[in-house]
Structures are given as C-alpha cells and as structure tokens.
Amino acid sequence: MSRAVVYETFGGPEVLELRDVPEPHAGPDEVRVRVTVAGLNPMDWGIAAQPELAARFGVAVPSGFGYDFAGVVDEVGAHVTGFAVGDRVHGGAMGRAVADHVVVRVPTDSTEPLWHTPEGISDEVAATLPVAGMTAAAALAAIGPRSGDTVLVGGAAGGVGVFVTQLARLAGARVIGTAGQGTFDFLRRFGAEPVAYGPGLADRVRALAPEGVSAATDLFGVETAETALALGVPPERISTIAAGPTPPGGVRATGGFDASPDAMGRICDAILAGALTVPIAAAFPVEQIRDAVTLQAGRHVHGKIVITLRPDRG
Structure with missing residues (x-):
C-alpha cells in the first residue's frame, strides 16, 4: 500500500484525509516518483474548496490533493527515455502530489511537467518551483x-x-x-x-x-x-x-x-548562482496536512509551505 491525501467532498481543510491507497505503478510511457516533499499553493486549497475552480482544472471528487512535488524516480516504463531509476526530479501532478508515489507520463506536457532536480538544489526548494x-x-x-x-x-x-x-x-x-x-x-x-x-x-x-x-x-x-x-x-x-x-x-x-520551456532551467540556474532565494516559511509532516493548509489559506505566510513525506516508505 501507499499513502495519499484525498478528499471526497469539497470544503475546507477538514475534508482532507491521509489514507492508505493502492500503490500505483508506472505504465509503458510513465515514470513513478517516490515523493519526498510536496509544495503547497493557494490554488490547492482553492480547488479543494470550490467546485467551479476545480472544474476549470479538470478535478472532480473524490480527488487527491496538491500539484507541486519533488522526489526520486523509482519505476520507469519500458518506452521511457530521459529518466532512470534513482534520478532526482520535481514537477507537477494535478490533484495527486501529496502522496507517497506519483505517476507521470513521459514525455510530459505543460500541465504535468517533470524536470531533473540539479545537484545543489534540495527537494524542499525543488518542490516549491513548479507553480x-x-x-x-x-x-x-x-x-x-x-x-x-x-x-x-x-x-x-x-x-x-x-x-x-x-x-x-x-x-x-x-x-x-x-x-x-x-x-x-x-x-x-x-x-x-x-x-x-x-x-x-x-x-x-x-x-x-x-x-x-x-x-x-x-x-x-x-x-x-x-x-x-x-x-x-x-x-x-x-x-x-x-x-x-x-x-x-x-x-x-x-x-x-x-511559461517558456526554458524557464525552469533559468530559475534553477539563478538559485544555484545564489541570485534567487526561495524562502521556506514552514514544513509540515504529511500527517499534519490540515494544519499546513489552514496556515496556507490564511494568506499571511511569508514564503512557501512544504509537506514532507517519509522517504523510506515504498
């Protein structure tokens, strides 16, 4: 089994639950990522709370939660090139990011991208970058x-x-x-x-x-x-x-x-050069997802909020 934050009805942080779910696996054109950190954004709780906004992003209940993630590739489909088991990556997965595992199609598109995480950039920082x-x-x-x-x-x-x-x-x-x-x-x-x-x-x-x-x-x-x-x-x-x-x-x-296809590369280069700083305001274990979303929804956070998942699971 794997874990994922899910919700069955639209609402506030109280609808979010951390559950055991069937472990997903990569298909022939997909990779599976063992998520170590997920980044929160205002759109995440907006989608979970507002059916009309969820519909704009193609999200329907029941649903998983979150978009930004970082982690390590642990399964690679037979047709995939450019990614290998053990690669550190970060990317986006609409309504699925806050979970032990995320499956992403390769080649990716602008709605669910996947990038290699450069050495020198932590998973905590990488998980804040996609949105x-x-x-x-x-x-x-x-x-x-x-x-x-x-x-x-x-x-x-x-x-x-x-x-x-x-x-x-x-x-x-x-x-x-x-x-x-x-x-x-x-x-x-x-x-x-x-x-x-x-x-x-x-x-x-x-x-x-x-x-x-x-x-x-x-x-x-x-x-x-x-x-x-x-x-x-x-x-x-x-x-x-x-x-x-x-x-x-x-x-x-x-x-x-x-955003242009090279935008993420330029952002990562600026971080590595010390020219761009990503402030992490708070980090919560996934078990405290409701507290994290409550803080995020208050809109008084200086910087980014991230969710940590146990990297030794799966």
Missing part, C-alpha cells in the same frame, strides 16, 4: 521587464511574489511591491520597495516613484492592475494571474502553463 516559479516567469515574460523599468508588483510577499520580485530585479528593474505593513521588512530582503495595498495605492506609488511606473504585474485580484492603468501604464505592459479570463482594461492574463 510559483513558472507562474512568476510567465507573469514577467508578458510584460518584459528590463533595465531602467520601474515595475509595480501586486502581492509581492506571496509565494509567487518573491519569485517575481527577484526575477524582475535580476532583469535590472526597480521593484515596488504591494503588501501588508507586517511584510515590509521581509520584502526588502529581496530588493523590493514595499508599499501598502488598499485605498490610496496610486497616490502612495506616485510618492515613491514620481517619475512614473513603466510596467506592472498583479498577483492577487485586480487592484494593482487597475492602479497601474490609472498611473498611465500601457495595458500591454500589465499582467495578471488571478483576475479571471477577462482582466480589466485589456491587460494580459497569464499563468504558469504559459
């Missing part, structure tokens, strides 16, 4: 930050925001990040100039950047996108990831599935 890293890459690719830009980042202290902030700074841009007052010092660690979100945001941004803002990305709702439009930023230089299919004013809606 947050690729979403950040897509959000920035849509607006093309460059040296001399001043970029307004909405929700800069969140899981995606810390990637966006650092990647925009690596591109040579100045970053002004919206956040709550309690996260200002945290944001400054990553090179952002914090500004409080909420009513009056445009006036506060003008005070920080009287010369203007040239690009923006909104990682939470539409406040930052609407503020950027009011500040005169062209809509083609504003991106959103959580504004729905029709964001305001013709700005660009995007997400991790839009």
